[in-house]
Amino acid sequence: MTQIETLRQLFVISSLTICSISDGFIFGQMSGMVDALLEKEDEIGLSTNDVSLIASLINLTCIIGFGLVALLGEKIGRRHTISILTVPVLISYIMVHYGYDKTTFFISRIIVGVSYGGILVLITLTMAEYTNPNKRAICVNYISSIGPSLGTMLGHVLSILLHWRTVALIGLIPTGLSAILPLFWVESPSWLATQGRFEECKEAFILLRGTGKEAEAELKLLIDTTRNTQSQLHVIVGLIFCSISDGFIFGQMSGMVDDLRGKESEITLSDADVSLIASIINATCILGFGVVAVLSEKFGRRLTISILNVPVLVSYIMLYLGQNMVTIVTSRVIVGVCYGGVLMLTYVAMAEYMTPNKRAFYINLISATGPSVGTVLGHVLCLLLHWRTVALIGLIPTGLSALLPLFWIESPSWLASQGRFEECKKVYREIFGKSNASEAQLELLIETEIAKRNEITGNKRNFALIVQKIRSAMKRKYFWKIMILGAIINIYRIAAGRLMFSTLAITMLQELTGSSDILLYTFYVDGFFILGSIFSLFSLSAMKMRPLIFSLGFLGNITLLVLSASIHFISSDSKYVWTIISLLAFYFITVLTGPYAVLEPYLAEIFPLDIKLYCVLLLSFVVSIASFLAVFLAPLMFATIGYDGVFLLNALIVFLCLGYLWFFMPETKGRTLQEIEYFFKNNKFNDLLETNNEQVIGLL
Structure with a gap:
């Protein structure tokens, strides 16, 4: 791996570190805000239950972010998804700075929760996809532990020195960088592979990892595994x-x-x-x-x-x-x-x-x-x-x-039961690959369904x-x-x-x-x-x-x-x-x-x-x-x-x-569906993949 490829990975790692610092800052800033709200500020009339809900709402609404990131991350890739999910956090900080009623605070916490849940999952996933296997554990731990800790500490210290509304404005800095920097990345090779864009996957992988023997073997494994x-x-x-x-x-x-x-x-x-x-x-x-x-x-x-x-x-x-x-x-x-x-x-x-x-x-x-x-x-x-x-x-x-x-894609078993055998073969291989075992199971599935249809x-x-x-x-x-x-x-x-x-x-x-x-x-x-x-x-x-x-x-x-x-x-x-x-x-x-x-x-x-x-x-x-x-x-x-x-x-x-x-x-x-069906019809199991298909079909 050359120096330029190392720099590309380092740029991604630095960007994700800022994302994780931004995530930690959310809770550090909120710590000071919650403390001030509990003291019954004159400008906002909130009950203790209201403040408790404001403090905890992020952890509940983040589940929506988990679902949202699955949709966006699958549709538009890793880097654009991180940028998109970070923008609402910028809006929420502005809402916190100018908000003077509980509805505004509730909405800002819901927005942050959704975005935080998505970003939290995506930065860990992205780090795993962009970094070398030998360095992956260290890098993932860095952005999941050290980065959030720095952000939280920064939020705590600033909330002691400054008003929590001012700290909310300061939060625009790491969050803004988190939205901008991913736009300059190379797209994740793993995501490109999952989209079937294998030529682009190869180009992105080479830009990040080079063309060494180990890198080529890893790329081949990535593409073959993703297909299945x-x-x-x-x-x-x-x-x-x-x-x-x-x-x-x-x-x-x-x-x-x-x-x-x-x-x-x-x-x-x-x-x-x-x-x-x-x-x-x-x-x-x-x-x-x-x-x-x-x-x-x-x-x-x-x-x-x-x-x-x-x-x-x-x-x-x-x-x-x-x-x-x-x-x-x-x-x-x-x-x-x-x-x-x-x-x-x-x-x-x-x-x-x-x-x-x-x-x-x-x-x-x-x-x-x-x-x-x-x-x-x-x-x-x-x-x-x-x-x-x-x-x-x-x-x-x-x-x-x-x-x-x-x-x-449609279930191959259903396609076989409908007599759509060519579609069944195509879909089955797309799901299970073309190994000897999967080909044997595919052949057995089709021949069994043909025999059943001919019989009845x-x-x-x-x-x-x-x-x-x-x-x-x-x-x-x-x-x-x-x-x-x-x-x-x-x-x-x-x-x-x-x-x-x-x-x-x-x-x-x-x-x-x-x-x-x-x-x-x-x-x-x-x-x-x-x-x-x-x-x-x-x-x-x-x-x-x-x-x-x-x-x-x-x-x-x-x-x-x-x-x-x-x-x-x-x-x-x-x-x-x-x-x-x-x-x-x-x-x-x-x-x-x-x-x-x-x-x-x-x-x-x-x-x-x-x-x-x-x-x-x-x-x-x-x-x-x-x-x-x-x-x-x-x-x-x-x-x-x-x-x-x-x-x-x-x-x-x-x-x-x-x-x-x-x-x-x-x-x-560990038994196939055909083996289980065979058991109930014959009161014993048999390794159907090692048995002649015509014998198996007769037994079933």
């Missing part, structure tokens, strides 16, 4: 936002249900009405399972997800404006139908777009971590804001969920074909084995309590603690909720699925029994109330790390490819009714047998489910 992972990354990001949106539905509804039970003056509802509002999603989602089966068969995976998210946007607007029972219930019916469809399709899509070794990890990411983040976000926002305002905020993740799938199709198409496929499957023992296993898995998921807690969390915590001031309890339990979802990503990577579910499933159930006993013997006004909250938090971190991490991928894997969505539709009749009753009857059960009785009953149901799964649940980690 780019499409998968689009799908993963889109499905993560879908799952966050799904979780947010229940988090927002928890606050809404709690307020409606408090007999809001603007809406007159009985307890039965509120229970119906809280539970009707779980009943109407069965319609979504049917709708998604029809739409997905016609339009494919990506367009169906986008179509189903649009009515959810309408439902949030109905909630915000609704003033009567009919409007609110109608919005819940709409959400239920769309939620049921999107929920199942996210599992199916992730299973079809991922390789067998990564499938369980990513399915768990979108079935556990994403919904947990969405639910917690809804819970916290409902404690800070009115539930109608939170409904409007729900437009953000749902809108992203509707837009992002439009940029995917004749002159029939579309609905008649599907009916014949289902009738044929229902005559075979393996079909009912799969359906019973699917039913047990869903009963376990309902009894384990995630659905009930997500929907009724605020009410449950208030009654368990005997206090209406539950923000700290919510952060505590929901924090463990998210930790369990994050830990599940590592547990799935480290362990097989059967040992994981039975070890942590048993531990979680024992914890639930102890929690039940504690609630029975410890009163809600006792000083030991934190024992109950800690047991509840530990229970969720256990079941989310183990059982939920295993059960969600199973539901995406066990059904035969050609009738997968229709199997889900048949199973959903039982599941939807059970989910509806679990939420609808929960308040009545809490009032009659108490929380201790409800948790004891749930623990007994889970023990029965664990007993069934011990005998009938196979280990599927």
